[in-house]
Amino acid sequence: MDRIARIKEFLKDSPNDSFLKHALALEYIKIGDDSAARALFEELLAYEPGYVGSYYHLGRLLERTGLPQEAIAVFEKGMQMAREANDRHAYNELQAALDDLI
Secondary structure, eight states: OHHHHHHHHHHHHHHOOHHHHHHHEEEEEEEHHHHHHHHHHHHHHHOTTTTTTHHHHHHHHHHHTTOOOHHHHHHHHHHHHHHHHOOOHHHHHHHHHHHHHO
16 A cells, blocks of 8 residues: 555544645645645644644745745744744744745
8 A cells, every 4th residue: 555545544543643745735745746745734733732743844845836925824823833832943944945045
C-alpha cells in the first residue's frame, strides 16, 4: 500500500489528527497535487491554528503557485502563531521564507 493510502487509512480512525493531515499534504506535494495539499493545510490550520509547521509549507506552496500575497499572509500568520507558542525555530524559518519572498 502506498504512503497516501496508508495515511488515509489512519485518518479514518483519527480524522482530526493534525500530524496525519500534515503528512498527507506533504505527500500530495510530492506527487504534484498542490490543490489537494492546499486544501489539507487550510483545513488543518482552521482546526488547529497552532500547528506552526504547516504555515511554512502552505506559504511555500502558495508562493510556488504564483500567489505571493497569499503566501505573505500565511507566513505572517505563522510567525504570529510561532511567537505565541514561543517557538523561535519556526519563527526564524517563517521569517526567512518571508524575507526571501519580499
